[in-house]
Amino acid sequence: MPESYTDLYFPVLVQALVAMGLAAGLLTASFLLGKRVRNRVKDIPYESGITPTGDARQRFSVKFYLVAMLFILFDIEAIFLYPWVVVYRELKMFAFVEMLVFAILILSGFFYMWKKGALDWAEPDRSRRKL
């Protein structure tokens, strides 16, 4: 068993050094050996790919934020399932009822969000007011 910091983290150090060395080496090599060409085609983001159609810094529709927020809200509720699963066998019916209450609360939130039109992507819903 490793006894000290150095023993334990030596591989990490080696990996970090190799990674940095490789990157620095490749950049230096291309700087020294490469031919320098400058023209318009060379300067576009994807040299032989899709032609860029506009500025990347445009404003996105607020719906992306909305969906992202809703996703993370419902996603994070799932972590309560992990401790629940661990004790489920021990607590039996009690745990089941507790999770049922939890799920009903989550689902009523989901129902609210759905009915409010937060998930309608295409047409703006007439009833959407908050969120």
Add this chain to the structure above:
Amino acid sequence: MHPITTFHYLALSAALLLIGTVGVLTRRNVVIILMSIELILNAVNINLIAFSHALHNVNGQIFAIFVITDAVAEAAVGLGILIALFRNKETVQADEMDLLKW
């Protein structure tokens, strides 16, 4: 001997608390202030998990789960409020919010 002790976790967490606090107090962009607050909450989580590990007591981990959930709820509400403000005012800079003097 285990090379990483509770003390190391506490030092990391204290550093995060400091960075977060300085961020909240000096930054003017609301999104960055929000991120700084999240940083403090993560410092709390590191503390809780480290203590939970050191004390062989599971309460800290459960607490951390609640803190994570709360951080998400806060972030969602905060971004919602920020978007509502942005629609009316077109700014996310805290020092441009001067209708009500600070």
Add this chain to the structure above:
Amino acid sequence: MSASFGFNAADLIRFLPETILTVMGTLLMVLDPILHRRGSHAFGHLSIAALVAAIGGAVYAYTQAGPAFGGMLMVDGFATFFRVLVLVVGILTILPSYRFLARQDAETSEYHALLIFSIAGQCLMAAANDLIIVFIGLEISSIASYVLAGYFRDDKRSNEAALKYFLLGSFATAFFLYGVALIYGATGSVNLTAARAVISGQGPGGPAPAPVFIGVAAALMFVGLGFKVSAAPFQIWAPDVYQGAPTPVAAFLSAGPKAATFAVFLRIFMTMFEPIGSGWEPLVWFSALLSMTIGNFAALMQTNIKRMLAYSSIAHAGYVLVALTARSQVGTAAAMFYLAAYALMNIGAFAAVSHLSGRGERYQNIEDFSGLGQKQPLTAAMLSIFLLSLIGVPLTGGFFGKFYIFKAALESHLVWLTVLGLLNSAVAAYYYLRMLVMMYMHEPGEAVENAEPLSLGLRAALILPALGTLLLGIFPTWVLEFAGKSAALVK
């Protein structure tokens, strides 16, 4: 750890108010998209019914007083006192909201659902005996209030108020949590009773943990809770938020969350941190003095009535902190009494403001109240009662509140704090009296001429707290005896 998980009738009864509120809040939330009915009074009626039922639940829970859920909740007189207080505050918030929301064409069930959720969180805080529950209650209450502060989402001022409240509120929560984490590390427990045993050196782990650790934790938790009750030097958000938030919401914020946070404040500092009381006393002493002074002197200079009431609420938080500085059972009882009186008079004063403010909340300046006594004698009379009580004139609840607080402070030999507090009250009298002069000795202005007649809800929202204020002022012993009995937090 106690292994007593399972169905337990007593636990569920002791959790009754929160259960009722959660069910009703969820129902209100789900009803909104089903009914598509805006501008209906039904949601308000439903919320009031829920709150009344929850008061019944809280009283019934008190008949079964005791700890619940393995000591996480503590349903005692103290918890019941604050539960009933925040529920009453909820009812008094909804009553003026009927007319206020109808005037802005903004009556939705979401408003009521958020209010009910916030109150559920505050009930939980009142009964919490475990830092996890304190935290959850605090956040249920706060997150709903952030949204409520920004309820008028097309109004820039409301947006701004919500954002400021949110940023400083969540910053405060983060600090509080850091303190909680340190307590957990130092004592191995997040239960207030168990942590107290460890801090006082009677825990199973042997001697008390390093005082530095506990001291830092206490300071961090003080900062977090100080923000939430708008005690100086953490008060900067309060005037902006109260000014920008819809008036009934501002009324609610100044009474409900404040009372519940003080309940948590008292319970944490009078149980868990009580063994190191001499350590935190100077901190609270300083904050109490600063809150009173900043609040009162800044209020002198305000022209906007909501800002003035905000600064006055900072000053009142200072008075309650004086009671906490006393570090005695009498002090706790005085704080409880004061918070009840303060909640009633403040929410009443805000109700009068929301009545007069007009569509778009145009009239919020102190001059707008000129001549109110001539045009609307009832509103003016009720507002006078609240203002006199805020000054602390005898026969009102505010007088006995201040009296008991300063009496408790003197008993704990806090002579200087008492003297400075009394001087502060004298300063405060000036800005409240200015309002009275404005109402009775000036000719009616535009705002008063345009004021609509009092609606039924507003009439109730003015008369009920006025009655309560007078009742506390004339028969203070009823409430004080109960408070004195329940103030023994360490069992």
